[in-house]
Amino acid sequence: MRYFLLFLFVCSSLLAAQPNIILIVSDDQGYPDLSCIGTKPVKTPNLDKLAATGVRGTDFYVTWCACTPSRGSILTGRYPPRNGLYDMVRNDLVNYGYVYSLSEYSVSPEMTLGLDPKEVTIGDMLKKAGYATGCVGKWDMGQAKRYLPLQRGFDFFYGHGNNGIDYYTHERYGVPSLFRGNERTQEDRGKYITDVFRREALYFMNEHLGRKPLFLYLAFNAPHSASSFPEDTVAGKKKSGVGVQAPEEYVAMYRDTVKDEKLARYYAAVTCMDDAIGELMKTVEKAGQSENTLFLFLSDNGGSGNGGNAPLRGSKSTMWEGGLRVPFIACWPGKLPAGKVTNEFITSLELVPTLLGVAETTPPQDITLDGFDMLPILQGKAKSSRQDMFWQRQDDKAARVGHWKWLDSAKGKGLYDLSTDIGETKDLSQEKPEVLKMMQDRFTAWRREMDATEPRGPFRDY
Template sequence: MQGFSLRQISLTSAGKIRFCLDVTVFALFVIGMLITIADNAFAVERPNIVLIVSDDQGYNDLGLLGNGIITPHLDRLAAEGTRLTDFYVAWPACTPSRAALLTGRYPQRNGVYDMIRNEAPDYGHKYTASEYAVTFERIGGMDTQEVILPRLLAPSGYVSGIYGKWDLGSLKRFLPTSRGFDDFYGFVNTGIDYYTHERYGVPSMFRNLSPTTADRGTYCTELFQRESLRFLDEHAGKTPFFLYVPFNAPHNSSALDPTIRSSVQAPPRYKAMYPDVDPEFRSTDKHRYQRPATVTTPDARRRDYRAAVTYMDEAIGSILAKLEQTDTLDNTIIIFFSDNGGSSGADNSPLRGHKAQLWEGGIRVPCLVRWPGGNIPAARVCGEFLTSLEIVPSLLAATSTPTPKDLKLDGFDWWPTLRGESSSPRSEMFWRRKDDWAVRAADWKYVSMGGKTALFDLNADISERTDLTEKHPEVVREMKQRLSDWDAEMDAAPPRGPFRDF
């Protein structure tokens, strides 16, 4: 259609002027409608996002790896997508890892570089309501200046829901729906009892900004599954969506009863999928809650841990089924990984160490990515150096969402790497937890745990057994310099709470 200009309107008669104006208005109306229709069609075609995070799952705890754990739906994601073998999180435990994956920024840059929690319950103390109200676990949270993924995606038309573990603050200003999520159901701190939804006796479940005990007694994985399916029923195929499902499985129960606290809660039906254990419990005189105390045996804990993973896997399967039912599966980016390395009951082999440590077993985790609509290969195993800091920039790139000019991200767009088009741009990664630290540069890993340092070649020694410090002093010098430079950059970053001094 040829456009009209008011300068081209003939002034020979009022009728002609009116006719030309009417045609101009009509043309502009049609053009506007076409733009709106095109925008709506483009919005529907934007990829959906499902980000699933497990809690303390071991590096080797996928059924396809052959250790006996039952995870058919995670195995399906690996078969239909790409499995990452050199994928790292930004911290070896819950809270900073989650802050980093949602901001795309190092914990030391976003200010959440340690846990937002109280230590007293670990020694059997149950807070009263008035005591808990003024504890750091209740009042601490991620700085409100930090911008997280759902708020970044909102200008591109995404509706966002989170169902599961939040762990970035309990006060209203810190909660998910105050940070960009449109809907939230889950718990707000770092761990709960799977049935009572209490953390050491403190009710911890919220719906949006309000505490709730409505579902007390129902296993929480079932609840997070229920809410995720409700979200998909409401939005799948209608608008682009971001569904974040941070399960608390297979994290141990945060209960004061040593019998419960010493294991991972799981329904009997899922325990029955694994070999019988005898005995289930043992007595110990060394427990910090009670002496003597009755606790779960290591074999029983291992079974319970696996049962919790299998229930979580079944919930993931129901999400995949719902995406298939709504014909949105192949246009949905599905990313799965664990928030940190596995703890007791987990299998981190062949890695050394576990959760809370900076050995590979604390920071290298299983990761699966499925997105056939984005040409991510099926059944591919990718050994490129990648991290959770890549999540935010990659999802912004996939959704054609601009990154704010004043936002400093510590990751990059990983899609060319996952497609096999190029090597990972990442050459280094840094971690600090209290007095421990680690640097990975290319295949070199320089780590300090408990005041003792060691250098490893991860290409030849993934299990970190052979210290090469004396053999390669020049590498040690380079690694120390890299760490010093990174520390200086983090110290110079604008201060963020709750741990920075400002």
């Protein structure tokens, strides 16, 4: 009996030491697109509340300027060239109105490419540490069975494996795309997808809150534009965009203040997502788990079709700050200060080490992580140890070292001092040739390190 009671005590102590973790990622939400920032009419009262009771970051970066590689780094804590998923997993012919048959789709890149099975995800690591692990929403790491969440450390999955879907049919340009576990499903066809993801996230939470530490990776597709063809699409011609889809009740909130219909729908999709996040917050509070739950929120890349990312230059798919710097919020009552804004240089590479530290576990010894535990920084107890960050998308390159930013891409190039020029307006390449060379040399050294790592698929030749 004494040993049994000791066993129960140890288990209960471990449970108390491991907080719930809810990691929320939005899709294409721009740097200024929170109402607490105050530059746009977008309404995000629940995210504002998380920021008011937690920490908001102003200098938070992701590892890529579009979704797939960025999300791969969120899940692995590794640069895209290190984990092997350093470009998009998508079928480019959809850009020209091409509708794939199911048989064609089954052998297309969207079905045959994904995150290398050798990679260890945060789901793998937290599950091993005793967490119930759930993934709801946009997976984007591959759709073949070996790539799906249930094979990557998650106990529960409801979502889509590809880049994007129609918000109501849940198809990607005609192909049904939702999975429950490992099986495709059309059970929720016709329902607005943010509402479906909210329902499934709440189901997973209610199954485990207060019983077992949970890790929920809730990856919305909102406010990404819908993967749908408009009625005027002509096969073989570059398609026009449908834009974002949103329920009329939410769009109506913006019609008096936003004259652009597509922008009104973008804001509406953000607000609908914010309401879903608010329900998660209420569920945690009702379960008495507020002080035992860490909420994290970020976007996967910069905004697109959102009316601009000012004061940042550029948008999604560019190496300007507007494509790489994103909104970030962390809230953990009692563990993180309330209402704090940090200007420290931090990135999505810090997420995995931070979550492992929170869960009081460690990564496998043979795994090289590219970030560090940022909890002391969010607490205001330490300065960020990050001095640099590097990006590459095919021939587009960029680096940040200290307050210097360098980029060399088809959409622009130059050297900028972010401490005085956050909008990247004044190219200092001619004035600071020694800094320019230092940045280029640092990028070359980083690229050399990435190339020397153990090969990972699906793009690398090995």
